[in-house]
Amino acid sequence: LLFSLKKTSTITQLLPMARATLILFLLLSHISVGTLVLANEQKTWCVAKPSSDSETLEENINYSCSQVDxxxxxxxxxxxxPDNLMNHASIAMNLYYQAKGRNQWNCHFGNSGLIVLTDPSYGSCIYE
Incomplete structure (x- = not known):
């Protein structure tokens, strides 16, 4: 019985340290992935998340177009x-994102922006 209590006590003491280690690992992984992309100078674009609602898309267009042409x-x-909010918001958000330096925070838009690695250009409409 004494051995069982000590074993449980040790495990309980290690859990907070394991959680802290996991959080640190995830944080460093996120930072290193961002650094890796920047180190390779890979082109990125900012588009609207498909789950964004119409009001948010309109706000993103208005804000972006108040800052860039x-x-x-x-x-x-x-x-x-195509003349729709998703298309117009994605283009406006990307214009803003590119003009402001392609930083992650320049594509946040209240968590409605998404940084993509695939060029979203179509037809004659070329994303910067």
Whole structure:
């Protein structure tokens, strides 16, 4: 019985240290992955998350276009079509993201932005 109590006590004491080690590992993994991408100078783009609601997409367009030139989204311009919020928000958010230095925080948009490694350009609409 005494051996069993000591064993349980030791395990209980190790749990907080194991949790702290796991959190540190996850944090360092996240930082090193970001550094790896930057070290390789891999091109990235910012697009709207598919789960974003219409109000958020409109806010992202308004904010981005108040900071950068969004003329390519005007009717008749190369990136106007398809004429929907998801497309326009993704283009506006990416214009902002590129202009501000392609930092992770420049694509946050209240957790509605997504950094992608695949070029989202289509037809004549070329993402920077």
């Amino acid at each position: 969004c003329k390519i989204l005007q009717k008749g311009c190369i990136c106007f079509s």
